[in-house]
Amino acid sequence: MRDAHYEWRCKAITPIWTGDAYQKNGRMIPSGLLGSVRWWFEVLVRGMGGPACDPTDPDSRCPDKHGNRCVVCELFGCTGWARRLQFKIVDSNGQPVQAAIVKDQEFVFHFTPLRPILDEEWALLDLTLRLIADYGAIGGRTVFKPSDERRRENMPQHKDYGLIEITSWPDIKVEERQLRSYLKQSHWRNMDHGDYAWASLDNFWCANGKHLARQNKDDSNFNRVLGRDERKTCKICGDIHDPPNKCPKNNRYPHRHSENLINKNRTNQWIAGDKQESKKVFSFRHPQRTFGFVNPEVIDFSEMKKRLRKAWPDLKDDEFHQGSDLLNDLIRSPGGAP
Known part of the structure; x- marks a missing residue:
């Protein structure tokens, strides 16, 4: 277990959309990005054979009737179980980012444990963030309607959002067999991923x-x-x-x-x-x-x-x-x- 905070230093390849209640993107809303990180964490966990509920579905979200949780809710929280990490987006000086992130802006994903977090959990979070950066996208919106039409490609409804580059990351070393063993532990809830089973790294391209x-x-x-x-x-x-x-x-x-x-x-x-x-x-x-x-x-x-x-x-x-x-x-x- 580790108690120190971890940071992933990033650069925005495109603007990042978090949005507010009025669908405006003028300020940074960390919970919007954390929700996106959680979704990709679910994709990773399912792809590695672990249980990950759909927190938006009242019939499948944690806890189950026995009070058991899935791997994702164990870290990110669910009804009756607070999340075990604090998430902040800060600049290079450690100050919270207030405005929406724009293209080429540098920023830091800063995670602090609120309770002890296992090395395996940090490793899964690291894999998730690098999956997003190398192959996916982050944020409430990523791309609206892509267009190569002349004079239209730079209009707001055709812009790209949510692509990032990770420029430095913590040194987290956990063997693959150790990660898979953690995901297969008997205390996790048993579940059928059902209609959302497609949202798995096994099905990603x-x-x-x-x-x-x-x-x-x-x-x-x-x-x-x-x-x-x-x-x-x-x-x-x-x-x-x-x-x-x-x-x-x-x-x-x-x-x-x-x-x-x-x-x-x-x-x-x-x-x-x-x-x-x-x-x-x-x-x-x-x-x-x-x-x-x-x-x-x-x-x-x-x-x-x-x-x-x-x-x-x-x-x-x-x-x-x-x-x-x-x-x-x-x-x-x-x-x-x-």
């Missing part, structure tokens, strides 16, 4: 150096991968109306062809998400990064690669990385478990 976006009004390789109609024209009049403009034919906000799936099959519906559900593919332009998830009951890695090759015909097998391979790289890289 990433293609760094590649991006998806809209090319013009009729072509969007991003929508092509999602299974959506690529046209962004209005279904009523065939023109393009940018918000807040309304369609002149019915004086209503436009309903675009791109809102529709080409085929309402289970795979397209799952990947594209719904109004109350996130899409499962995310793509960034600067630097180029695309990542997402598969669901073994709906779509596997092989089918996902086929979809991506419709957007990137030159995609090579070694440019498509599965979560299990990324975990091995993280564990063996500096700062991770040897």
Whole structure:
């Protein structure tokens, strides 16, 4: 066990979105970023064979009827169990960051134990943060609607958010077998991950150096991968109306062809998400990064690669990385478990 605080020094590759109750991003809200860290921690734990509940689901969140908790709630807290660490975002002088983080800004993730924290827990947190930095993104919003259209790519609704670089990290050495043994301990709650089992590193994929976006009004390789109609024209009049403009034919906000799936099959519906559900593919332009998830009951890695090759015909097998391979790289890289 360790009682000292730990710091991960970072640089923002893009702005970072935390947002407030009014959906504005003018100030830093640490709880927003901690929630994002927790979500990726859940992804990591499930991918390593440990139990991680869905805290947003009243039927699965901890504790269970016997009072048992999952690995994630043990550290981050749940009903009747306070989290065991304090999280702050500070500048290089140790002062709290007050405003929203902007591109190229340097900052520090500062964690202090409120109660003793095991070496295995610190190691899992380290793996989580480096997973986010190397292959994922952090924050309440990451990318809205990626676009390569001239004069549109820098508009607010097309900007990237949430990419970071970790410039220094604590020296945490825990062997992989020790981590997996910790995750398999008998005192954790028994659980079926159910509808959220897809949110696991086992189902994660990433293609760094590649991006998806809209090319013009009729072509969007991003929508092509999602299974959506690529046209962004209005279904009523065939023109393009940018918000807040309304369609002149019915004086209503436009309903675009791109809102529709080409085929309402289970795979397209799952990947594209719904109004109350996130899409499962995310793509960034600067630097180029695309990542997402598969669901073994709906779509596997092989089918996902086929979809991506419709957007990137030159995609090579070694440019498509599965979560299990990324975990091995993280564990063996500096700062991770040897």
